[in-house]
Amino acid sequence: MVTLHYYFDPLCGWCYGAAPLMQAAAGLPGIRLRLHAGGMMSGARRRPVDAALRAYVSVHDQRIAALTGQPFGDAYVNGLLCDNTAVLDSTPPIQAILAAELAGVAPLTMLARLQQAHYVAGERIADAAVLRRIAADLGLDAADFEAKMHQAAAQVAPHIEATQRDMARLGLRGYPSVVLARDGSLRVIDISAHLGDPAGFADAVRTGLDTPNATDAASLCRIDPASGNTC
Numbered sequence: 001m002v003t004l005h006y007y008f009d010p011l012c013g014w015c016y017g018a019a020p021l022m023q024a025a026a027g028l029p030g031i032r033l034r035l036h037a038g039g040m041m042s043g044a045r046r047r048p049v050d051a052a053l054r055a056y057v058s059v060h061d062q063r064i065a066a067l068t069g070q071p072f073g074d075a076y077v078n079g080l081l082c083d084n085t086a087v088l089d090s091t092p093p094i095q096a097i098l099a100a101e102l103a104g105v106a107p108l109t110m111l112a113r114l115q116q117a118h119y120v121a122g123e124r125i126a127d128a129a130v131l132r133r134i135a136a137d138l139g140l141d142a143a144d145f146e147a148k149m150h151q152a153a154a155q156v157a158p159h160i161e162a163t164q165r166d167m168a169r170l171g172l173r174g175y176p177s178v179v180l181a182r183d184g185s186l187r188v189i190d191i192s193a194h195l196g197d198p199a200g201f202a203d204a205v206r207t208g209l210d211t212p213n214a215t216d217a218a219s220l221c222r223i224d225p226a227s228g229n230t231c
Helices: 013-017 019-026 051-068 091-102 107-119 128-137 142-153 156-170 198-208
Strands: 002-008 031-037 177-182 185-189 221-224
Touching: 002 156, 013 019, 013 051, 013 107, 019 031, 019 107, 019 198, 031 091, 031 107, 031 156, 091 107, 091 128, 091 142, 091 156, 107 128, 128 142, 156 177, 177 198, 185 198
Parallel strands: 002 031
Antiparallel strands: 002 177, 177 185
């Protein structure tokens, strides 16, 4: 079995831009997709929505939309990004992804719904009520999801720590990053070269199965070792 390791954060705009690529890769036969969330805005890196953050992400969002065609809804652009009471926190949506997997829902499916809720509907995906509604939309029983969220609460910090260790060990500089693993060998695939081209990315993954290892690829949300992860 070949494994495609995807290093991401649910609040990384470039990961939202890469969502169609990951959907294309998930449909390839013989490839298992594993998601690794990095906690870009977790803990001390939680960020309130203010004018500085709004100006910073807006520039990236415009580039992402132009390169990928991914939509950014008015409720996000003129709603959430203008709401100074909102706080961006990666931990609750990561917990929801882990809980959904425990409940039998593919992590990529939950991630896609979270990204739509954030970037299109302008919802606060760190809020428990929003996460419960998304889980219900995916057909999950409310009581079971609550139980799985409780179970996942103990897994979030170790998951984020493991992701960050792996990224450091592999020399990955930010999100989104993709690593193809087969028979003990690893190949980094440059996801930035295929934004807006899901078919091309799927071809690159297939090609990566038969080409020598490569360890360097561009990253879009860079990791700043001094201040944490930034997009």
